[in-house]
Amino acid sequence: MLAKYLVRRFLASIVVVLGVTAITLILMDRTRGTYVPGIDLNPALRPEDIARLRAGLGLDRPFYEWYLTWLWNVLHGDFGRSMIDGSPVLSHILDRLPNTLELTGTAILLGVLISIPLGVIGALRRGSKTDHALTVVSVAGFAVPQFWLGLLLILVFSVTFEQHGLPWLPSSGATSPVGGGDILDRIEHLVMPATVLSFFYLSLWSRFTRSSMLEVLSQDYIRTARAKGMAERRVVYLHGLRNAVIPLITLVGLELPGLVSGGLVVEVVFGWPGIGKLAFERALQYDYSTVMGIVFFATLLVVAGNLLADVLYAVLDPRIRYA
């Protein structure tokens, strides 16, 4: 049953990936039709040179042909070459990937580690001042623009702190350009972007943990456990929390694709050399082979994240049936 369900989900995922890449390409095709990157910067080029350049990049072929070739190559692990600098797209992605994973991975980890305890506290002390304070923080987390929160942090912890001679945090990049790169330097750079990113996750998941916990604690089996005289601690953590966290896993799984694309705005604000920033810059330069590669990659993650969330959920909660 599970196997059949998985096969069906897998096939549906392939359709999704094909759809997404096709849509991306149709969009890019509209821009590439007339454009070779950088061509307007060079007045010495004759029309026949431009035609030759376009042919070299495969721009003279109809887009479905380009798409099929691209798809065929990608299936063989060849993401093509960047239209800007001619280097392989895959190496661009792999260059930036560790930085992005470092940032978003830290943010998601922080989010999970902090939000679950906060959610549990909120549920156990429902209606208390602590609970209200946590609610306010999480409501604020949903409403604050990430890029603006980032700007404020830079303003306070980089600019103002430096002006007042306090120890300040670097505002940009993943390492210091000179003499950087050791673990402490990386952490210093990571603090602010990871904080901004995890603040959102924190708001989302702590609310969810809270309501899920409240829901579980009102179940009959919790009452039974209490009636048996089980210690409250055991009731809450063994029976309550374990069941309350199951739906959270799906939610975290759904954020996994955010590992690549979710941090784009934060990466741009903090000059973090990750995949999001790469995609942003390259899209502005019409480097569509690079953008296609990144979108394909990110979509794979979305699909994989959804699939993983479903599977984990099914494994962890045997009540789930696959219809």
Added chain:
Amino acid sequence: MSILGQTPATEIEAPISTFEGATSRPAQSYWNESWERLRENRIGVAAGVLILVLAAIAVAAPLFTQFLTHYEPSRLDLTATFQTPGHPHLLGTDELGRDTLTRLIYGGRVTLGVAFLTVALSLTLGTTVGLVAGYYGGWIDDVLMRIVDVVLSIPAIFLFILMSILFRPNPISLAMIIASVGWGGVARLVRGEVLSVKQRDFIMATRSIGARDLRLIVRHLLPNVLPVLIVAASLGVGQIILIEAALDFLGLGIQPPTASWGNMLTNAESYFFHSVWLVVFPGVTIFVTVLASNIFGNAVRDAFDPRLKAH
């Protein structure tokens, strides 16, 4: 990031056991009851009023600039750049000597306009697709829902970037760009609702007296999914303002010299050392507006769909 119909926040709740029907109070229409519940939520009402006030200011922007700030939003004054808040510029001026308050008021026009238009577009398309998919089922449902899967699986931010480069957005095309992703969640939501309503007896009764598909959908299914739509709309506004602000900030949304709350922050880094208010005011405006939208959205959700009410 999801936008409409599956907004994060408390909307995604753990499954909650419900009791259908069986109330002992005197019969009262659903709408009256919901309205009552909404009115009792004071914070929610206050948030709703705040949104209305902001919308009113945006609509009446020319009046405000004429009688309150006395400046035009795009009027440059290079002799009065980076004025501190006070007199004559209540909230100071930017690097081109433009009045910040005036630009905030006009920016609200753009930002709120885009947000409401986006919600309207997403709801229209999403509802149509959801109704058709849910009602007809079969292969129509399969095809439409696969399209929805695709739409919801595209990392939205990339799509926005590509489309913005392609269309060089004005407020209307920007709304269309954001709505092109936003409708997916609505469609899924409406379809789910239709599937459950379709099973009820009154639908069969209506069909057995000879009602046609169109009549069934418009007169009987649509009113039943309306609560879900109202909730999705009011929860969606805040999310859309955030997305729009981020795109404007990145330079991909509303283009200068037209002011929007997001693009007023595009050059924020260059104000850090002398004009902090230029970073603070637009951000606070976005924050407060989104906060109010979310609070109001939650209040509407609690009032119209009490099954989903957060604990």
